[in-house]
Amino acid sequence: MLSCPMCRKPLPGTPSRCYACRGDLSALRHLRALADHHFNDAVRAARTQRWDQAAELLAVALVLNPADEEARGLLRKVHLHQKRVRKGARNRTFRR
Numbered sequence: 001m002l003s004c005p006m007c008r009k010p011l012p013g014t015p016s017r018c019y020a021c022r023g024d025l026s027a028l029r030h031l032r033a034l035a036d037h038h039f040n041d042a043v044r045a046a047r048t049q050r051w052d053q054a055a056e057l058l059a060v061a062l063v064l065n066p067a068d069e070e071a072r073g074l075l076r077k078v079h080l081h082q083k084r085v086r087k088g089a090r091n092r093t094f095r096r
Helices: 026-047 051-064 069-094
Strands: none
Touching: 026 051, 026 069, 051 069
């Protein structure tokens, strides 16, 4: 759950102003929207097996929103696919 950076009160959703202290949360809302945008782009990249691009987009999403467990879980899956692709590439180079 999101908390107000000024008064630390928990906030449901991402309001434009804190319900407790009335602090402006527009910058925080923008960061969350940007994180969501990067996450959605990463999902599209993963669906088309562009693993490196997906990993990069998810890393950015997690910098913008470190609490995003969905992005963290998808990044773990992307890393597994990256390892499989690299392992497959190594196996092909040693075959005759």
